[in-house]
Amino acid sequence: MAVYDPKSLKAEEFIHDGEIQETLAWAEAHKDDAVLIDEILEKARPQKTATGCVCAGLSHREASVLLACEDPEKIARMYEIAEEIKQAFYGNRIVLFAPLYLSNYCVNGCLYCPYHAKNRHIPRKKLTQEEVRAEVIALQDMGHKRLAIEAGEDPVRNPIEYILECIDTIYSVHHKNGDIRRVNVNIAATTVENFRKLKEAGIGTYILFQETYHKKGYLELHPTGPKHDYDYHTEAMDRAMEGGIDDVGLGVLFGLERYKYEFAGLIMHAEHLEAVHGVGPHTISVPRVKRADDIDPDVFDNGIDDETFAKIIACIRLAVPYTGMIISTRESEAVRKKALRLGISQISGGSRTSVGGYTEEERPHDTEQFDVSDQRTLDEVVRWLMENDHIPSFCTACYRAGRTGDRFMSLCKNGQILNCCHPNALMTLSEYLEDYAQPETKRLGYEMIARELPTIPNEKVRTIAARNIEDIRHSNRRDFRF
Ligand code: SAM
Numbered sequence: 315m316a317v318y319d320p321k322s323l324k325a326e327e328f329i330h331d332g333e334i335q336e337t338l339a340w341a342e343a344h345k346d347d348a349v350l351i352d353e354i355l356e357k358a359r360p361q362k363t364a365t366g367c368v369c370a371g372l373s374h375r376e377a378s379v380l381l382a383c384e385d386p387e388k389i390a391r392m393y394e395i396a397e398e399i400k401q402a403f404y405g406n407r408i409v410l411f412a413p414l415y416l417s418n419y420c421v422n423g424c425l426y427c428p429y430h431a432k433n434r435h436i437p438r439k440k441l442t443q444e445e446v447r448a449e450v451i452a453l454q455d456m457g458h459k460r461l462a463i464e465a466g467e468d469p470v471r472n473p474i475e476y477i478l479e480c481i482d483t484i485y486s487v488h489h490k491n492g493d494i495r496r497v498n499v500n501i502a503a504t505t506v507e508n509f510r511k512l513k514e515a516g517i518g519t520y521i522l523f524q525e526t527y528h529k530k531g532y533l534e535l536h537p538t539g540p541k542h543d544y545d546y547h548t549e550a551m552d553r554a555m556e557g558g559i560d561d562v563g564l565g566v567l568f569g570l571e572r573y574k575y576e577f578a579g580l581i582m583h584a585e586h587l588e589a590v591h592g593v594g595p596h597t598i599s600v601p602r603v604k605r606a607d608d609i610d611p612d613v614f615d616n617g618i619d620d621e622t623f624a625k626i627i628a629c630i631r632l633a634v635p636y637t638g639m640i641i642s643t644r645e646s647e648a649v650r651k652k653a654l655r656l657g658i659s660q661i662s663g664g665s666r667t668s669v670g671g672y673t674e675e676e677r678p679h680d681t682e683q684f685d686v687s688d689q690r691t692l693d694e695v696v697r698w699l700m701e702n703d704h705i706p707s708f709c710t711a712c713y714r715a716g717r718t719g720d721r722f723m724s725l726c727k728n729g730q731i732l733n734c735c736h737p738n739a740l741m742t743l744s745e746y747l748e749d750y751a752q753p754e755t756k757r758l759g760y761e762m763i764a765r766e767l768p769t770i771p772n773e774k775v776r777t778i779a780a781r782n783i784e785d786i787r788h789s790n791r792r793d794f795r796f
Contacts, residue, residue: 316330316332317330318330318332318333320582320585320586320589320590321586321589321590322586323549323552323590324545324549325544325545325548325549326529326545328582328583328586329527329529329548329579329582329583329586330582331528331529333582334527334575334578334579334582337374337375337378337578338378338382338574338575338578340375340378340379341375341378341379341381341382341574342382344379344382345379345382345383345384346383346385347379348385348388350379351379351380351383351385351388354372354376354377354379354380355380355388355391355392355395355632357370357372357376358370358371358372358395358399358632358633358635359395359398360398360399360402360403360635366402366730367402367403369399369402369403369635369636371632371633371634371635371636372581372632372633373581373585373633374578374581374582374585374633376633377577377578377581377629377630377632377633378574378577378578378581380392380629380632381574381577381625381626381629382574389625392625392628392629392632393624393628393655393656395628395632396627396628396629396631396632396655396656396657397655397656397657399631399632399635399657400631400655400656400657400658400659402635403635403636403731404638404657404659404731404735405705405731405732405735405736406703406704406705407659407704407705407707407709407735407736407739408654408658408659408660408661408699408704408705408706408707409460409638409659409660409661409707409708409709410458410460410660410661410662410663410692410695410696410706410707410708411458411460411461411462411498411660411661411662411663412453412456412458412460412461412462412662412663412664412665412692413461413462413463413464413500413642413662413665413666413667414446414449414450414453414461414462414463414464414484414672415463415464415465415666415667415668415669415670415671415681415683416440416441416446416463416464416465416472416476416477416480416669417439417440417441417465417466417468417471417472417476417669418436418438418439418440418465418466418669418681418683419438419440419466419468419471419472420466420467420468420539421466421467421468421469421539421540422466422467422502422536422538422539422540422541422542423536423537423538423539423542424525424535424536424539424541425534425535425536425537426525426535426567426569426570426603426609426611426614427606427609427683428606428607428608428609428682428683428684429466429683430608431538431539433607433608435607435608436607436608436680436681437680437681438681439669439670439681440471440472440476440669441480441669441670443479443480443483445670445673446480446483446484447483447487448673449670449671449672449673450483450484450487450489450494451487451489451492452672452673453494453672454487454489454490454492454493454494455489455490455492455750456664456672456691456692456693456750457492457692457693457696457708457746457749457750457751458494458664458692458708459492459493459494459495459496459708459710459742460494460495460496460497460498460518460708460710461484461494461496461497461498462497462498462499462500462521462662463477463480463481463484463497463498463499463500463501464500464501464667464683465477465500465501465502466502467501467502467539467540467541469540472501474504474508474511474512477499477501477512478511478512478515481497481499481512481515481516481517482515484497485497485516490749491745491748491749491790491792492749493793495710495714495793496518496710496713496714497516497517497518498517498518498519498520498521498563499512499517499518499519499520499521500521500522500523500563501522502522502540502541503522503541503546503547503549503550503553504550504553505553506553506556506557507557508557509553509554509556509557509558509559510557510558512557512559513557513558513559517559518561518710518713519559519561519562519563519596519597520551520554520559520561520562520563521562521563521565521597521599522547522550522551522554522562522563522564522565523564523565523566523567523599523601524547524548524564524565524566524579524580524583525566525567525570526566526567526570526571526576526579527548527566527571527575527576527578527579527580527582527583528571528572528575528576528579529544531570531571532544532547535570548583551564551583551587551595552587552590552591555587555590555591560591560593560596560718560719560720561596561597561713561718561719561722562587562595562596563595563596563597563598563599563640564580564583564584564595564597564598564599565598565599565600565601565640566579566580566600566601567601567602567603568600568601568602568603568616568618568623568626569602569603569611569614569616569617569618570603570614570616571616572616573616573618573622573626577626577629577630580598580630581630581633581634583595584598584633584634584637591719592720593719593720593723594634594636594637594723595634595637596637596638596718596719596722597637597638597639597640597660598630598634598637598638598639598640599639599640599641599642600623600626600627600630600639600640600641600653601642601644602617602618602623602644602645603617604644604684604685604687605684605685606682606683606684606685607679607682609684620649620652623649623653624649624652624653624656627639627641627653627656627657627658628656628657630657631656631657636723638659638660639657639658639659639660640658640659640660640661640662641653641654641658641660641661642661642662642665643661643662643663643665643667643686643687643688643689644684644685644686644687645687645688646687646688647687647688647690647698649687650688651702654699654702654704661695663688663690663691663692663695663696664690664691664692664693664695665686665688666678666682666686667682667683667684667686668680668681668682668683669681677689692750693750693751693752693755696746696751696755696759697752697754697755697758700755700758700759700762701758705736705739705740705743705762705766706739706743706746707735707738707739707742707743708742708743708745708746709735709738709739709741709742709795710742711734711735711738711795711796712725714795715795715796732769732770732771733770733771733772733775733796734775734796736766736769736770737770737775737776737778737779737796738795738796740763740766740767740779740783741779741782741783741786741794741795743759743762743763744759744760744763744783744786744787745786745792745793746759747759747760748786748787763783767779767780767783775796778796779796782794
């Protein structure tokens with residue numbers, strides 16, 4: 315009989331069903347307890363220190379009470395604190411990235427994914443290295459510096475050697491002033507040995523969505539293929555860490571199972587990583603299941619409305635204050651706008667979710683993984699971010715400067731992020747403005763840079779950043795970073 319143990323390496327012990335059920339019952343019993351809720355909110359608030367700010371975060375039980383609470387005033391307070399935390403640790407910077415689909419061959423039977431092996435009406439496609447190069451050039455021409463590569467699971471057609479070759483190709487393309495400086499990887503759970511190879515290939519974050527933490531639901535949703543193995547999937551992040559990857563990205567596919575269960579599981583997973591490896595997840599993604607070829611999201615009866623979705627995002631922000639949060643183009647402009655205030659720190663822009671989609675004139679639908687709601691170009695997204703007072707950042711410095719895992723977290727905790735991420739955001743924005751922006755975006759961008767440069771606290775850093783931006787504007791020099 316499994317017992318709950320966040321330090322265990324066994325999925326059934328760190329994502330313990332009994333503990334989740336008790337958490338949900340406890341949260342339901344206390345959701346109207348105003349005194350307790352105020353205490354939890356007070357604990358979540360950022361506290362000033364001599365060097366910056368700290369946040370205590372929340373346990374899965376505390377955070378679940380907030381998620382269960384339905385009092386509009388308390389929810390408004392949660393949103394305020396989420397915004398305070400976002401400002402304290404991530405400022406108004408938003409990091410941009412794009413997904414790159416390498417192959418939609420897949421041997422799994424995931425019921426929500428159009429790439430499932432039995433779907434005979436989508437064409438199957440795997441990029442050649444020439445095609446990878448062409449996609450990367452198209453992405454560089456948009457202005458992207460950071461990619462998340464995506465592939466179905468197929469040990470024969472998409473073996474790890476293929477993924478590694480693609481990563482090499484991506485890093486090798488330097489078109490005009492473009493280069494991809496960080497490749498994050500979203501591929502199926504794999505072995506420690508393969509994670510080591512990914513680490514050696516220079517990847518940024520290893521991202522794997524749990525889809526659902528509910529084991530029974532998981533087994534039904536993944537009836538066939540290697541992904542059916544719940545334990546192997548759930549324990550993947552521990553193997554990734556053992557293989558030397560210390561930036562890992564969690565996520566749940568919201569809509570498949572009951573969101574309160576998923577939320578508790580997600581926070582428990584973060585607690586487990588912290589307890590075992592001394593560092594929590596680098597990012598958490600919040601995808602919602604979307605319409606796609608052969609997929610009707612309405613058959614899963616756990617869809618969540620936009621209000622609940624916003625509340626989940628805010629509660630994640632309160633529970634794990636130092637973890638980056640990602641929202642993709644699965645969501646509309648309006649949903650993304652609200653989510654940005656509640657704690658999101660990274661978004662995709664100009665995305666195509668089809669294999670080979672970036673080199674096509676029109677958005678191709680035949681191999682698309684899901685409907686993209688936000689169909690704006692990257693430049694439109696960049697401009698919109700600035701109009702809403704967010705600084706678009708193309709920064710990739712951290713992992714290149716070795717600031718991964720707990721080293722990134724300590725930077726975050728001691729407030730040094732303002733002397734580091736802030737100037738890096740402004741310098742990479744300036745690169746974007748010079749190389750890719752439309753005139754109006756460029757105008758707005760330099761206005762923003764002029765406003766933001768003086769807010770860099772360290773005088774020396776401020777002076778160097780200003781000089782580097784001048785260099786970017788007047789010469790061809792690129793890729794400065796702190
Ligand atoms: N094959 C890899 C795996 O098994 O983890 C990951 C790559 S898959 C391209 C990336 C993610 O897309 C999946 O983990 C899943 O959460 C998400 N996804 C699949 N079908 C979706 C749908 N219909 N709507 C929204 N997201 C979906």
